Amino acid sequence: MRQTIISILMLIFLSRWKLLHAHLCFDGSDAVKRHRPLKFCSEYSGLGCCSTKTDSAIWNEFKNTKTKIPTQYWRTCEQYLKKIFCAKCDPNSGHFYNIFGLDNLGDFPGLCKGYCDQLYSECREIIPYLTNNTLILNEIETSDSFCSFVQSIDQRYCFAGTNFAVNKRSQKKDPTTNPCLCLQPFATGLILPSFVIGVKDDTHRLFIGDAHGEIFIYYLNGKAEKEPYLDISKSVVFKYDLGLxxxxxxxxxxxxxxxxxxxGTEHETVNGRQSTVRVSEFKQSSENPNIADLSTERVILELDEPVKYHPGGQIMFDENGFLLVTLGDLSFQPIGSTLNTSEMAGSVLRIDVDVYDADGRPYGIPADNPFVGDPDFLPEIYAYGLRSPWRCGQYDGDPSSGEGKGRIICGDVGWNKWEELDLLKKGANYGWNVYEGPKCRQKNKCDKIANLEQPIHSYHHSQGSAVVGGYFYRGCQIPKLTGKYVYGDFTGWLATLSLKSDQWKSETINFCTDLCTKPLNNQINQKLISFGEDVEGELYVLEGRFPRSKNKDGVVYRLVDPSKSSDSSSCIATNRLKIFLTESTQLQTSTSIQRHSSIRPQRKQMELFSTTKSPPSGKQSLFSSLMENVRGFIRRFFRKFL
Structure with missing residues (x-):
């Protein structure tokens, strides 16, 4: 047991110190530079994963397979056959063959969507000769079913028939100021996407909200469940700023x-139907983890919203497990002050959803809220003086020191001159409507503002129209964004905010020009609506039509680095290890299979470092298999580095 614990600790240590390289071979080793050219897979004679012996074996396998294929397909399909056989020589074949075990493609590489469509269109007949995997062969009836099954879960690392290491798109110099990023289409056919959020329950699900009233489940390969997780569209008011x-x-x-x-919803009053904003609790169905139980709705909070503008709309749990709720001024004209602390409008509320208050509220008041016991303030208020806070992000802290952990930044939409980003502080007053951004609007009241907290960043309407708050980047695919707060503007530009020498500095995110080739985009085509993030910390950009319509024009993009130069393997290894250890007793449960059942037959989830073995039965065999693979990894490491 001592040896196995040391093995795990060493793996985590090596991963965190980035001794695993981005280039990763199908057998788990690192790609190396060859001094002797390969005879068959010659395009990989430089940096690659094949020795001359492996190259010779692939050549023999190619010859044997070619003799089985009818001669009428040779001329068109011979190159496809060779490229797929030689994919193991690619310096990133470990990603194509998914040695981290989220797929069961066996000896078949995960393909890029476009390349798969091309292969199927031109050479469908040779597919049975490329693999013996019955799971794949069962899906070759249509292009959609085949390509949905064999496409790489992460399309940033997929096989497209070319040497990934010398892919021209990866190496081409872009004329814009580097670094630059692209937008990778992830989900389409939405009316107005409003949020993307991952859940830390080891199912790798993404929940995408459509403002008209539905939440859909997506997976990291872009596939989705057919039925919505939650459908409250009959209750949702989808108008002006309201919606889900x-x-x-x-x-x-x-x-x-x-x-x-x-x-946003509405209810009957003596004066007709009245719109409101509502925070409700639901529970997931006990019978189907991909559907919410509508009958479990418990209304936590509800406020009248007569004009349907500036509802706020951010809800998130802080480090202490209390729910934060941002509310706008619930107005359109700048006539009402959010400095009236006997009302909730224009505030960040902090409540305990796990208890009922003695005064009959369906929630409790945390004892350390800043205004508990103050007769001039509602006890729920954590901060106030906001106009229209839209999206907040919470920082996990510096990876080494933990500095900044729990820090929250929110975007607050201005009136007609200034947009601002605010650092959320306990008891702070952000000054609306006496202040807009950094400037005083009402000269006779400015010096009377108590607890005024100025924005950490603001910009004039000559640069944009409405700020869209975002998230701190904590993923591994775009290291140049690590620890930075990513935000944008309704007009379509993106930027980062970071703390340097005790000053917050904003830097524009450049979209690449030459590198963002289809299907990648280099601009927001409609309006920037929101941001989202998955459990791994990768960011998503949401665009939609405005003014609103019922057309399904909304798009969710994943923010990507087209150069693929990130050192991602250490992050992947560490995260997969965490996932595996928490799932070790659940790998064979029906959840991992059922969650895709409405899409297509699911590729079985495999062991962390295995691509060919079936999941062993029982907790002990899973643990033993993991330990054997960990020991194998450590042996390979010491052979290479020591």
Whole structure:
């Protein structure tokens, strides 16, 4: 047991110190530079994963397979056959063959979508000769089913028939100021996407909210469940700024299956129907993890919203497990002050959803809220003086020192001159409507503002029209963004905010020109609506039509680095290890299979470092298999580096 614990600790240590390289071979080793050219897979004679012996074996396999293929397909399909056989020589074949085990493609590389469509269109008949995997062969009836099955889960690392290491798109110099990024289409056919959020329950699900009232489940390969996870479209008011705006999972979601949504709705009054904003609790179905139970709705908070503008809409749990709710001034004209602390409008509320208050509220008041016991303030208020806060992000802290952990930045939409980004602080007053951004609007009141907190960054309307708050980047695919707060503007530009020498500095994110080739985009085509993030910390950009319509024009993009130069393998290895250890007793449960059942037959989830073995039965065999692979990795490491 001592040896196995040391093995795990060493793997984590090596991963965190980036001794694993981005180039990764199909057998788990690192790609190396060859001094002797390869005779068959000659395009990989430089940096690659094949020795001359492996190259010779591939040549023999190619010859044997070619003799079985009818001669009428040779001329058109011979190159496809060779390229797929030689894919193992690619310096990133470990990603194509997914040695981290989220797919069961066996001896078949994960393909890029476009290349797969081309292969199927021109040479469908040779596919049975490329693999013996019955799971793949069962899917070759149509292009959609085949390519959905064999395309790489992460399309940033997929096989497109070319040497990934010398891919021209990866090496071409872009004329714009580097670094530059691209937008990779992830989900389409939405009316107005409003949020993307991952859940830390080891299912790798993404929840995408459509403002008209539905939440859909997507997976990292872009596939989605057919039925919505939650459909409250009959209750949602989808007009002006209202709609289904946000979602948050309870910190103990794995046990209690509770989640929360913020949406606009309406109810009958003596004067007719009155619109409101509402925060409600729901539970996931006990029978189907991909559907919410509508009957479990518990209304936590509800406020009248007569004009349907500036509802706020962010809900999130802080480090202490309390729910934060941002509310705008619920107005359109700058006539009402959010400095009236006997009302909730224009505030960040902080509440305890796990208890009922003695005064009859369906939530509790945290004892350390800043205004508890102050008769001039509602006890729910954590901060106030906001106009229209739209999207907040919470920082995990510096990886080495932990500095900044729990820091929250919110975008607050201005009136007619200034947009601002605010660092959320306990008891702070952000000054609306006496202040807009950094400037005083009402000269006779400015010096009377108590606890005024100026924005950490602001910009004039000559540079944009409405700020869209975002998230701190904590992924591994774009290291140049690590620790930075990514935000944007409704007009379509993106930027980062970072703390340097005690000053917050904003830097524009450049979209690449030459590198963003189809299907990648280098601009927001409509309006920037929101941002989202998955459990791994990768960011998503949401665009939609405005003014709103019922057309399904909304698009969710993944923010990507087209150079693919990130050192991602260490992050992947560390994260997969965490996932595996938490799932070790659940790998064979029906959840991992059922969650895709409405899409296509699911590729079975495999072991962390294996691509060919079936999942062993029982907790002990899973642990033993993991330990054997960990020991194998450490042996390979010491042979290479020591």
């Amino acid at each position: 705006l946000n979602m948050a999972f309870h910190p103990n979601f794995n046990e209690n299956k509770k989640f929360y949504v913020f949406y």
